Structure formats: C-alpha cells, structure tokens
Amino acid sequence: MNTVILRTIAPALTALMILFSLFVLLRGHNEPGGGFIGGLIAASAMALFGIASGVQAVRRALYFHPVSLTGFGVLMAAASGIPSYVNKVPFLSGIWWKIPLGNGEYFDLSTPMIFDIGVWFVVVGAITAITLTLEEVE
C-alpha cells in the first residue's frame, strides 16, 4: 500500500477528512450528523494516514494515546450534565448559552454540544486505538 501517490495525497486527505468530521459533528444537533458519525470520519482519517505513513507517524501526530482520548471523551460527556446542577434542572438537561460574537450574531453554545464533542472523542479514541493496533500487527 505504500505507493508514492497515496503517500503524497494522504496528509492532505487526512486534514480534509478531519475538517469534514468537525463540520459533521457541529451541525449534528439539527441536521444529520453528530458526535458518533463525525468521530467515525475522523477515525477513518487516522486509519488512512496510518496506512500511508505508518502507525508511528499517527501516534506522533496524535500526541496523546488514543485510549486517553476515549477517557477524556467520557469525562466531557459526563461533565456536560454538571451545568444542570447549577441551573436546578435534572441531570443532562439541555442548557443553552448565547455568546455574542460582536457583529450582532450569536453563537449557540449548549450542553448537548459538549456531550456530542465528548462522544466524538470517545469514538475517535476507541476506533483509532483498534485500527492502529491492527495496522501494527500487519
């Protein structure tokens, strides 16, 4: 699989796929998408990069161990329920904050989004850990 074409195109494709995965993740609340699908796209980007440039390159690029990313994702998803405590609503209630962007527009930050980002991390971490291990064995 280590052809010149793949090695040349893979970094660019990986970057594009991760960008797309973030796009899918963020539009997930109202339209098709979300943390799980976005995470799968990002994980396939990692797998592609691993096939082209080797597992070591992916591990270096990720910096954190993929399984640690999973732990962080779970932590984030659990933490998304905590603002409910302050607002005196039941656990995991959706809470929205409107953050002004300065030009009259608002950015809707919400606990479902934090939860979704947590899911994204869990999926990226778990799938990448599996694929990297499989690629290492080959």
Place this chain on the structure above:
Amino acid sequence: MADPNLISEAMRTAPTLLGEWNILVPMLGPLVVAAVSVMFRGKDRIQFSLALFGTLIALAGSVSLFFDVLFNGPQSLTMSGWIAPYGIAFTADMVSVIFAFVASLITLLIILYSPADIDKAFVKSGNYTMVLILLVGIHGSFMTGDIFNLYVWFEVILISSFGLLILGGEKIQLDGAVKYAFINLLGTTFFLIAVGLLYGITGTLNFADLYQKVADSDATGSLAILSIMFLFAFGIKSAAFPMYFWLPAAYHTPRITVSAIFGGLLTKVGIYALIRIFSIVFPDGNGAAFEIFTILGALTVLVGGLGSIAQVGLRRMLAYVLISGVGMLMIGIGINTPLAMLATIQYAVHSMLVMTGLYLIAGVIGRMAGSFEISKIGGIVMQYPFVAICYFGLALAVMGLPPFSGLWPKLMMVQAAFMNGDHWLVAVILVGSFLTIGGVGRAGIQMIWRGGDIDTPDGQYEPRGRRLEKHQLNIMMLPIVIIFLLTFLLGIFPEFLIQFANLAAGDLFNTDLYVKNTLGGL
C-alpha cells in the same frame, strides 16, 4: 394521554432540589474517576489512588442515599427534564440502597486487597479502571427505574467483566471467558427480546408505569410467557440451576480479586433484577413463575451443595458454594411472602460479604501454598493460625451456623417455608446447608489441619509453598478481618440488619410509594 402538541405537559417545570442529585452520585462518581484513570492509564502509581477515591465517592454517595431513602422514602430523578414515563428515571427504594451500600463496601475492600494481588502489568492494562466501570454498572442496575436501562447497565457490567476475566491472557482464562461470554450474551439477548415484547404489549419501559399497565393488560398469556423469559435470562445471570455451569468454568481462572468481586457482586445483580421485576412488573407471578422459582432454587441449592463436595480445587469449590447461595435466594423469591423477602434480602447481604471474604482468603491460602488444589495445600494452622481462624469463621458463616450472620436468614427462610406450607423446601434448605458444611468443612480440614499435602501422615508438619512477606500479608488480611468482624457482628446483633431488610421487604410489597415517587403522584 394529553394532546401531543402540548409537549410542555411531558416536561418538568418544578426546580430540581440539590438532594435529588444524590441518586446519581454512586454512578457518576466512579464513572468520572474511571474516565480520568483511562486518561492516565500508563501511570500505575496513581491508578490505585484513583480507584480508592472513586470507590469512596460511591460509598459516600450510597450511604447518603441510604439515609435519604430511610427518612424520606423512595427517591427518584428523571433525566433531562422529562416526566417519568417519557424520560428515563432512576428510582431507589430500600432494596436498591441496601444492595448499593454493600456493593460499594465490598468493592472498597477488594480495592484495598488489590495491591497484594495485582502487579504492575495488570494495573497498566486497566485493572482498576475496569473495576470502577463494573461498579458503575452495578450501581446503575440497582438504581435504574427503567427496564431497558437495566439492560444497558447489564451490558456495562458484561463488558467490564469480560475485560477483567481475560486480563493476563492465559489460555485457561480465554477458555473460561469464552464460556462466560457466550452464555451471558445468550442471557442478555433473551432479556432484550423479552424487553422488546414487553414494550410491544404495554407500550412502556418504566417500572412504575409497567406496574400499572401490566396489571390492566388483557394479554395474560403473553405476559406469563414473558415472565418466564425474564426468569430464564436472569437465571443465567445469577447462575441458577440449569444455567449455572458457566460460573465454575469461568470464576476460577482470573486473579483472585476478580473472582472475589464477581463472586460477591455479579450473581447478586441478577438476583436483584429478579427481585425487582417480580415485585413490580409481575407482582402476582403471572401464572407459574413463583412455583418455577422454588423448584429451580431447590435444585440449585442441591446442585451447589453436591458440587462443593465433589470439587478438588479451592476456587471451584467456592464457586459451587456460591451457586448454592443463589439457590437459597431463588427459594426466597419463590416463597414470596414478606418474611421470605426479608430473609432473601438479608441472605443476599450476608452472601455478598461472606463469599467475597472466602474468595479473598482463598487468595491468601493459594498464595501461601502456591496452588489452589486442596490436595496440595496444608499446614496452615501451624504456619498462620490467624488465617486459619478467619477461614473457620467465614466457613461457619457460609454454612449458616452461629454465631455468624448466615444463621438468621436461613432460620427465617425455614420459618417462611413452614408458614407457606412448603415442607419439602424446608428439607431442601437444611440438606443444602448440610452439603455446604460437607464441602467447605472438608476443604478446611484438609487445608488447615493436615500437616502438608495429601500424603502427609498425621502428626507430621511439612508445609509446602513459601512464607509471605509480613506487609503483604497485612494488606491481604485487613479486608478479610473487616468482613469477618462484620459477619460476626451481624450474627450477634441481627436486628440491626433485620430492621432495614424489613423496610426493604415492605417496599417490595407496597409498591405504591415507588410508583408515586417515579411518576410524581400521577
């Protein structure tokens, strides 16, 4: 039902009091700590402290929830602002909090024991993380007020227990894990199918709502079949008679702390699910379920007792003693009177404590002798009289002899069987206890009194194995001594536990409070 456009009727508007969050602490605490410990999985030094911290949070949460339920009745919280039958509810009554408290306590004791049993490689592979996640799943099963969520928590338990079973990756472990995984997945699948069919008949998954819908339903035939499917599914989980064989095949393969946590907690989660489902979803048994309970329970008691006599391995012997205890619990559920439920809950607490203690002390004995074969262990009374005393006490407890905690629930079970007119059950309970005396007592005589391994003549003292380091022995004995003292105190002052178990049994027969708290007085 309200107008579907009025979504606000399904939403909660009253503010959530901070005390209502209490029910989440035993799950959320260990979950967050487990997530942190996954992030630092390579750092074996802090893994133990994290596990200890997470378990302490769970213990504190379940103690505080215990008092909450004791003073204010069942507690309930429905997630994310929906009202109960639509949203996912967590409801804790006295049964839940008693089980949850004992589960946290046992996990804490096992974590305290772990440094002597678990080496660095296991810690780095995530032993403590998986124990924490197992605790999350166990607490979730005890607290959930929703039958589908019960399935989800069972999956959480299954996944972490698979991980714990195969840590180390020896051939025999994989062999045990395959049996464990296959038969438990079968049980879970049956459970899921039954949940789907139940939803098809009643249109709800919430326990409190099911209580009303099942009682009003005309589909008695289908519901009777469903109740048997639940019985089958949880019979597998709790290792009841025809489906028990996976337990002795799997529980003797992993590290002893893993055996202890499985033996102490996992089968009791199955029993808890049976108690919950057959007290609130099928309170009248829908036909033959309770008779089947007593018959299966009786067979389980006898098979467990006979198996414990037949086994030559210490851990396999304990597995059969555990199965015998499961049978006793099934008999209690089958008799289904307040006295029998009181005995069942008390026996469950006793069995969780004592089985954990026995597995832990088996770990000490196995470490000394270098083997878990009873024929190769000997000379313990000469080498470590203190260990011998602890084994003797725990053995008396599991047999149901005074002055330990096993006596009272068995006595009450016998009384409940007499009062119900089930004289044959009395015979089964007593014969089962007698068989357990045979199994545990024989192992004790051989391991403790005999001077060395099986060919050592009487009066000679030639122990095998090696002496343990002092500090290692201290770490291992501390949890065992705590369990020993607890079972002794519960034997001397049984009314302490009986008063709470009595309230729990009351909650099981008076489900109105549970329903009212979950559905908000609908």
